Amino acid sequence: MIKQLKASILIFVILFVIVGFLYPLLITVIGNVFFPWQANGSIIYKGNEPIGSELIGQPFSNPGLFWSRPSSTAEFPYNALDSGGSNLGPTNKMLIDRVENRIKILRNSGITGSIPSELVLGSGSNLDPDINLESALVQIPRISKVTHIPENVLRNLVFEHLNGRTFGFMGARVINVLELNLALMNLEKVYGR
């Protein structure tokens, strides 16, 4: 028993050092030498100012910008210190009420046809940086009206930013909302207001 206890402690301490310190340090060094941008959060800069992470979504309510998926993180939407889904089940009244509210806002913004699900349903992280194609297209008339950028120009912009399935079959076709909006703001400069 004493012999085994001693062995337990010694083996634990050695493996603790190897997998608990040497291993993460090794990965940190390799990561920061070869992939420093990715290892530090895929931050997009405008000049010297960080304006967001390519991977972490941001909320938009300006009618002249593309809106992200709804987010129900604590205190404010896209609060990155509170990742995680709403956890509301499919028959929960709270979910139905939330969706109803979101539909109302979208209807007020001028959408008349059916509403793409991703604009009314929250994501698993509630930090989703993307929306699908339908969710972007349906917002074009509103944005065009506010920014006076022609709809076909906006359509082209959306398709330029559409990421297809990886290798043609993995995941889904999505658009990064932050990048799309940055490109849109550049266009606005061209078209003026």
Added chain:
Amino acid sequence: MTNGLSNISIALDLLEFGIFFVILTLIVKPVGKYIAAVYTGKRTFLSPLISPVEKWIYRLTGIDANQEMNWKEYTLSMLLFNFIGFIALFLILIFQGSLPLNPEHFKGFSLSLAFNTAISFITNTNWQAYSGESMASYFTQMAGFAVQNFLSAATGMAILMALIRGISRKNTKAIGNFWSDITKGTLYILLPLSIIAAVFFVSQGVIQNFNSYKTIDFLQPIVTQSGTVTHQILPMGPVASQEAIKLLGTNGGGFFGANSAHPYENPNPLTNFIEAFLIILIPASLTYTFGKMVGDTRQGWAIYIVMLSILIIFLGVQYYSQIRGDPLITNMGVSGPYMEGMESRFGVGGTVLFSTVTTGVACGAVNASMDSLTPIGGMSSMLLILLSEVAFGGIGSGLYTMLAFVIIAVFIAGLMIGRTPEYMGKKIEVKEMWMAVITALTSGIVILIFTSIALVTKSGTSAILNPGAHGLSEILYAFASTANNNGSAFAGLSANTLFYNLTTGFAMLIGRYIPAIAILVMSGSLAEKKYTPPNAGTLPTHKPAFMVWLFAIVIIVGALTFFAALAMGPVVENLIMWGGI
């Protein structure tokens, strides 16, 4: 339903599933062979690099790795080693506030949460009643959680190796050396694979740093009820190194609350595919290792086919249910796939693939909010857990649990055809049957008892988020997940309470160690038996007939145990959702 996914999307999703399982089937043999070589002490291509380290460890600790143990010594070593791990992690959690690498100055965990979390990580469960980005320091994550991610996985594999030796050896008490098994599993298998996976993850955008959290101004400030918000704070940390072992070791504990739904843990469809693959890689390959080590690879393939069949059936059920979606939502004029709790970039296919694999394999990492799955979709994942985690189950534990079902299947078949039951030349007698039954039924008993207690106490039901039938599912899922050491959750349940920290804590302890000890007892007993060569009356355990039989045994045991509970939870909710009762 016309509003769901287009036919092209469905076809591509099915293609994603198909390619996943074809690659898996192709890789099981080389990886399984490598693992067998490691545990039988053969030279591998990594030996020149790792063998000196291994020998140095034995010298430093004074362990004689060639000195084999009987089942009692092996069990004692395993329990002591896990106990040391528990103490170390418990202390780290309690004293987190005074330890280094804590840029956000997180306080120590409460006693009940530290108890629950430490058990969770030593038992390979990774049930998380805490949220990573707002409660755990970098030190806790890497020196606390990640260490146990390696060691609990190595423990699972070690127990399996002991059982395999018991089956393949004869007239001996020796079932291997636990210290050597732990060291080998960590150094030769988990660590090299983790290094490769972690570097790949960083290249894809999984973060790996020790920076303090980053403040980022929103492109557009937003107005909320409590005022204007101008920025968000991005959590940082050594995520990639932890991500790799979280999946490879079937642990599942996310660095962040959102787990593999978080873009910093799982940034794109490719990482999603690879993550699901890493979860299943070792548990699936171990079936080949088993066949190789008992000298008949057909036995391993037979088990692989049964496990794969179970997994694919539930994959189909969940996918079908998810693409049918939620009629309550579509009836409001909403089109497109049902995406509540799911990430756009993974789509329905990538989400369902991950959710099925992570629950069939006792990993418990999630890339979506399980609570928001459709009732039948959620039930499908829950059933994979409730079947005692055998498709493919946790690393090591999945296969040893399946072997207990094999023993039961052989025994019942033996009774029916009037022959002495034998498996791999070993007579199956009372002791083996007892241990097999204990292994197969412990989790079920724990789940039903704890769920019942929770349902009739205020502290149990007040933690429910979703009312009605779905609330029952939340509680049932919590105990299913903990007793089977999965760790995923219907996370609406507020689990960080004294009641749930204690009950799920004990569910994890019992669900891990009772079967583990039973397996080691069985291993000792089998090793001592003499070998009986197969004769005309021996039931061939590698033929399709036996595979079907084994499949039926697993399904019948699971279905009979949980039919009533499932009928009152997800089945009722599904009827309400579609029929409006």
